[in-house]
Amino acid sequence: MSRLAIKMCALSTPETVGAAVRAGATHLGFVHFPKSPRHVEPEQIRALAAPVPSHVARVAVLVDPDDDQIARLTAIGALTALQVHGSESPERVAAVRRLSGLPVWKAISVKTSADIDAAKAYVGAADLLLFDAKTPPGTLPGGMGLRFDWTLLRGLSITAPWGLSGGLSAETVCEAIRLTGAPLVDVSSGIEDAPGIKSVDKIMAFCKAVSAC
Numbered sequence: 001m002s003r004l005a006i007k008m009c010a011l012s013t014p015e016t017v018g019a020a021v022r023a024g025a026t027h028l029g030f031v032h033f034p035k036s037p038r039h040v041e042p043e044q045i046r047a048l049a050a051p052v053p054s055h056v057a058r059v060a061v062l063v064d065p066d067d068d069q070i071a072r073l074t075a076i077g078a079l080t081a082l083q084v085h086g087s088e089s090p091e092r093v094a095a096v097r098r099l100s101g102l103p104v105w106k107a108i109s110v111k112t113s114a115d116i117d118a119a120k121a122y123v124g125a126a127d128l129l130l131f132d133a134k135t136p137p138g139t140l141p142g143g144m145g146l147r148f149d150w151t152l153l154r155g156l157s158i159t160a161p162w163g164l165s166g167g168l169s170a171e172t173v174c175e176a177i178r179l180t181g182a183p184l185v186d187v188s189s190g191i192e193d194a195p196g197i198k199s200v201d202k203i204m205a206f207c208k209a210v211s212a213c
């Protein structure tokens with residue numbers, strides 16, 4: 001990636017998809033996880049993605065998906081990658097890639113440096129590692145607006161593309177980039193007014209903040 005990539009995640013309306021594209025997002029994310037207030041069905045993803053220009057990537061976010069879910073999402077033909085955000089093993093990530101024929105991003109839940117070391121097991125299986133904050137038991141595995149200690153990523157030596165998510169917003173993203181050198185940033189709740197309600201103003205402000213970092 002030559003310029004900093006921005007993934008705006010958990011979009012669910014044509015208005016916010018359009019705003020994210022206009023603002024300069026390089027990747028759009030759609031959450032397919034019924035427990036999430038941001039859940040969208042495959043048919044909705046197809047409709048939301050239809051007007052998106054081909055240079056903007058479209059990523060579905062899944063949590064421990066079964067084979068049937070993978071098949072249903074792949075069949076819509078609108079996605080450029082899958083993001084798995086549960087407790088998938090490296091073997092399962094490789095299987096998701098094989099079954100879908102799409103690049104697979106693996107979210108890595110981080111609390112301590114041991115979590116970052118453990119991510120190395122996914123090199124070769126995942127096409128991108130997305131470092132996100134570990135969330136409390138019994139809550140959503142992502143989309144909670146929580147951040148981890150970004151200094152843990154200093155001097156990261158990993159031979160796979162990677163990105164940073166968790167608790168990013170227009171106010172925090174420059175500090176996050178400065179501390180981690182992340183080539184890709186991923187935001188969801190930091191561009192919302194309430195869980196599942198994206199804000200066009202916050203979408204614009206996030207991209208403006210990144211370009212001014």
Ligand SMILES: O=C(O)c1ccccc1N[C@@H]1O[C@H](COP(=O)(O)O)[C@@H](O)[C@H]1O
Nearest residue numbers: 009036142143144145166167187188189
């Ligand atoms: O957003 C959700 O509801 C969600 C549900 C299940 C798995 C992941 C989810 N969101 C992803 O979590 C990260 C971080 O989000 P945030 O910026 O801290 O709110 C991001 O990739 C979301 O798409």
